Amino acid sequence: MRGALIGCGFFAQNHLNAWQDLRAEGIELVAVCDIDAAKAKAAAEAFGIPRHYNDPAELFANEKLDFVDIATRMETHLDLVRLATSHGVRTIVQKPLAPDWETCLAIVKTAHDAGVPLAVHENFRFQTPMRHLKSVLDSGVIGKPSWGRFSFRFGFDIYKTQPYFHLEKRLVILDSGIHILDLARFFLGEVKHLSCETQQRNPKNIGEDTATMLLRHVSGAVSIVEASYESRQIPDPVLQTLITIEGERGSIKLLEDFCMVVTAGQKSTEMQVGSPLLAWTEQPWHTLQESVLKTQRAIIEAWKLGNDAETSGIDNLKTFSLVEAAYQAAESGSATTPAEGFDKSSHY
Ligand SMILES: NC(=O)c1ccc[n+]([C@@H]2O[C@H](COP(=O)([O-])OP(=O)(O)OC[C@H]3O[C@@H](n4cnc5c(N)ncnc54)[C@H](O)[C@@H]3O)[C@@H](O)[C@H]2O)c1
Incomplete structure (x- = not known):
């Protein structure tokens, strides 16, 4: 599974560490993207990720992806889901899906109409x-x-x-x-x-x-x-x-x-x-940090079996x-x- 991460900010550091652990399970980030070019470059360098972008449109134009993981703030989610699903790329979005109910519905409908699986990173x-x-x-x-x-x-x-x-x-x-x-x-x-x-x-x-x-x-x-x-x-x-x-x-x-x-x-x-302590987790955050890894694994495993994720977009609307x-x-x-x-x- 070849993936990309969009958004390399505060919480995305946990995503980056967790995806790195999942390499052993055949899941690899091939690119990262952040509108702040320095953050994208730093993430790529720190985690040995081959390519980095500062424009999500360019990321989708250049990369052949099995999934994308969106870890930006909620105001950006609808546009990024539109872009990802228009390229037919399975999409994970951080919570909250959007700032309000109508936008959440629009996001779920966008993925549904495109026939693209959508999962929400609801990790607790x-x-x-x-x-x-x-x-x-x-x-x-x-x-x-x-x-x-x-x-x-x-x-x-x-x-x-x-x-x-x-x-x-x-x-x-x-x-x-x-x-x-x-x-x-x-x-x-x-x-x-x-x-x-x-x-x-x-x-x-x-x-x-x-x-x-x-x-x-x-x-x-x-x-x-x-x-x-x-x-x-x-x-x-x-x-x-x-x-x-x-x-x-x-x-x-x-x-x-x-x-x-x-x-x-x-x-x-x-x-x-x-939770056990992992190489990159530390107390008192370790339980939250480890759940990022477990959420990512659960979503990818469900998709590999052709199933909806437990925390699919439709489930998360509830x-x-x-x-x-x-x-x-x-x-x-x-x-x-x-x-x-x-x-x-x-x-x-
Ligand atoms: N699940 C959890 O336990 C948990 C915990 C903390 C934060 N979060 C969620 O993570 C998300 C990010 O929060 P954060 O605090 O890391 O925010 P942040 O501002 O630190 O990071 C967001 C990053 O996205 C980048 N960005 C913004 N728009 C972009 C775009 N269009 N394309 C590419 N990059 C773009 C910004 O430059 C920034 O680096 C939020 O939705 C937040 O609710 C979840």
């Missing part, structure tokens, strides 16, 4: 602790889940590496809440309605930096989804999603430092479910519809039903 569900938790849940030991809490709150200075966050009108729900809403779907299924309260606790931010959401799932389960960049705690559980899921016969808790506690009947078992519903609910002050996703048949 691929984190090692999440896969452990899912296998315990699916084993049935706690019975049918009926309640959950998914909490992602810390005070680490994320504005240092992503200073543009201060100016985002939609901040924590769109940037991180989107991952946590995806986890709520992953563990408890689709959502019937949700309500949401937002807060702007850091005066430098123009968007919400704290969100508290209440979800009723189609299964009948209820969950709380929380995300905040303004939570002061020592130790700071930076980038850790803390989870409780309760079922009819027990519960699963994912606590600080990736300690999972499973209670089933009268017995409680504790285990460590953190997560984005929760983001959009959360903003609507926060504005209206009442529970909101998420929009219908993309119906393949009605878009022919």
Whole structure:
């Protein structure tokens, strides 16, 4: 599989490292591209990638690609997906797919109409602790889940590496809440309605930096989804999603430092479910970093088998519809039903 990476900025460094690890599995980046020519050149040199470009159109004109990985910010995604799919190149796009629901729909429709597979780099569900938790849940030991809490709150200075966050009108729900809403779907299924309260606790931010959401799932389960960049705690559980899921016969808790506690009947078992450290990952980011590798591998493996990725564009619309519903609910002050996703048949 011959691929290219578009966008060689802050988070793309994880993509570059992960693609390098995947070389052993027959997946190779043959080119990188960034409108900032120095960044493209630096990435190519650091990772031994043969060619670099500063114009995406030139990249597609010159390279024969099996896939492209787009790690630019959301405002650029629609144009880049149009370009990639017009060349028939399978496309991975970083989350959030786009700034709003209409643009997300346009992106998914573009790929669908071109007959080109589209996947979203929604990586939290691929984190090692999440896969452990899912296998315990699916084993049935706690019975049918009926309640959950998914909490992602810390005070680490994320504005240092992503200073543009201060100016985002939609901040924590769109940037991180989107991952946590995806986890709520992953563990408890689709959502019937949700309500949401937002807060702007850091005066430098123009968007919400704290969100508290209440979800009723189609299964009948209820969950709380929380995300905040303004939570002061020592130790700071930076980038850790803390989870409780309760079922009819027990519960699963994912606590600080990736300690999972499973209670089933009268017995409680504790285990460590953190990610191993890779050559290029470092604490405390390692679990997030490793999930980049796992997401890329899962997408490519699905495509090799001729399947849709688990986090296909169509699947990701279901997560984005929760983001959009959360903003609507926060504005209206009442529970909101998420929009219908993309119906393949009605878009022919
Ligand atoms: N999944 C995760 O866990 C996670 C974590 C952090 C960031 N992200 C996402 O990664 C994406 C990038 O964020 P970032 O903080 O790395 O941004 P960034 O600004 O550091 O990097 C973006 C890069 O894209 C380049 N670029 C912009 N437009 C381009 C174009 N048309 N063609 C080629 N290159 C172009 C810029 O020059 C820049 O180098 C965002 O969508 C963000 O939400 C995801």
